[in-house]
Amino acid sequence: MVLYDGNPLYPDWRTMFKLIDQERITVFGCSASYIYALMAADASPAKEFNLASLREISQTGSPLSPEGFKWVYENVKSDLWFNSISGGTDINGCFCAGSPTLPVYAGQLQARALGMKVAVYDENGNPIFDEPGELVCEAPAPSMPIYFWNDPDFKKYRESYFEFYRHKNVWRHGDYAILHSKTGGVTILGRSDATLKISGVRIGTAEIYRVVENLPEIADSLAIGQEWKGDQRLILFVKLKPGYQLTEELKNRIRDELRRKASPRHVPAKIIEVPDIPYTINMKKVEIAVKNIIHGRPVTNRGSLLNPEALDYFEKIAPELQKRLMTLSLHDLDLLFLSSIFLDYHRRSSIPVRHRPSISINSLSPLSCL
Numbered sequence: 001m002v003l004y005d006g007n008p009l010y011p012d013w014r015t016m017f018k019l020i021d022q023e024r025i026t027v028f029g030c031s032a033s034y035i036y037a038l039m040a041a042d043a044s045p046a047k048e049f050n051l052a053s054l055r056e057i058s059q060t061g062s063p064l065s066p067e068g069f070k071w072v073y074e075n076v077k078s079d080l081w082f083n084s085i086s087g088g089t090d091i092n093g094c095f096c097a098g099s100p101t102l103p104v105y106a107g108q109l110q111a112r113a114l115g116m117k118v119a120v121y122d123e124n125g126n127p128i129f130d131e132p133g134e135l136v137c138e139a140p141a142p143s144m145p146i147y148f149w150n151d152p153d154f155k156k157y158r159e160s161y162f163e164f165y166r167h168k169n170v171w172r173h174g175d176y177a178i179l180h181s182k183t184g185g186v187t188i189l190g191r192s193d194a195t196l197k198i199s200g201v202r203i204g205t206a207e208i209y210r211v212v213e214n215l216p217e218i219a220d221s222l223a224i225g226q227e228w229k230g231d232q233r234l235i236l237f238v239k240l241k242p243g244y245q246l247t248e249e250l251k252n253r254i255r256d257e258l259r260r261k262a263s264p265r266h267v268p269a270k271i272i273e274v275p276d277i278p279y280t281i282n283m284k285k286v287e288i289a290v291k292n293i294i295h296g297r298p299v300t301n302r303g304s305l306l307n308p309e310a311l312d313y314f315e316k317i318a319p320e321l322q323k324r325l326m327t328l329s330l331h332d333l334d335l336l337f338l339s340s341i342f343l344d345y346h347r348r349s350s351i352p353v354r355h356r357p358s359i360s361i362n363s364l365s366p367l368s369c370l
Contacts, residue, residue, distance in 0.1 A: 008034060013043040024053040031061035031283040035068050036213055045076045056081045061283045063188045065210035066107030084109050086188050088173060093143040095135060095173060096186040108185030115142045120179040125165045129181040132202060134192055137171040176204045194287035196225040197232055198265045205287060211261045212254060217244040220277040224291040226321065236268035239277050246273040278310035290314050294321050
């Protein structure tokens with residue numbers, strides 16, 4: 001096993017791939033953020049490195065867009081197994097994982113994990129397919145915690161996982177997801193407690209990031225829903241790459257891209273430049289902490305952040321965002337009145353990236369990338 005401690009992009013994007021070739025690494029673990037950084041850097045590992053030993057990339061941490069899946073097969077290696085997984089530290093395992101005998105579909109985790117009776121529910125607790133909902137586990141799982149320390153009456157334990165659908169007695173994990181009926185795969189859209197609800201329509205933040213962070217000027221972004229005049233308005237914070245400015249032209253292009261590639265509901269009421277985007281140590285965007293700051297609520301998890309100083313700027317601008325304007329902007333009207341065309345993940349990710357036959361650990365027979 002090879003462990004790397006440090007910035008994987010220092011001094012440039014080639015660092016990890018040099019290590020893969022030098023140490024003959026077979027399974028490489030990384031985050032979605034790392035892959036997005038490679039994409040933004042126009043990295044070309046397949047052209048500059050051998051990577052003959054690399055058989056699998058295992059990705060987790062946050063949702064990866066369909067474009068991210070395709071980029072890996074086109075720019076890293078076409079005959080590896082891309083294994084995107086999702087679970088939690090609290091269960092010490094995965095709810096959704098990969099299988100080397102199943103096809104990989106862009107934007108989808110291949111299957112529900114063994115021992116996990118995973119489903120997706122709507123707001124009323126009904127199982128659904130092919131539309132966004134809450135990821136739940138309907139039966140006890142081998143690695144789930146059975147109690148919390150210093151919680152003798154199980155109150156905190158029940159509130160954390162079982163109160164959302166109290167009439168169903170299922171584990172609600174807090175992920176917003178789509179369970180695909182045709183492929184059996186799962187698309188994770190982000191944390192459901194950070195899910196936006198614009199004029200009654202639920203939007204996963206990953207749907208916004210996959211569009212915005214493909215723009216050449218954008219280094220990173222973060223979206224929250226701000227309670228506003230009896231509804232929610234979408235606030236988009238962007239970190240720009242060096243040499244760029246957040247001009248009105250760029251703001252309009254961001255809005256146009258979101259309207260065209262997602263829906264009118266995905267168009268932000270405000271776009272604000274920030275110096276940095278806060279992340280947890282596990283490289284997950286800290287949407288809830290920023291949302292709490294903007295609403296004047298305390299942030300209690302600074303110790304779990306990789307860059308807690310990034311929150312300082314949000315605290316500085318929060319008072320201005322909390323002011324209630326007397327009139328609606330044109331973009332507020334756009335959000336409130338234009339019809340919703342919800343992003344169809346099932347349609348966009350229904351073509352397999354690749355398919356692998358039954359294989360053993362020592363016999364990898366790759367087929368061409370579709």
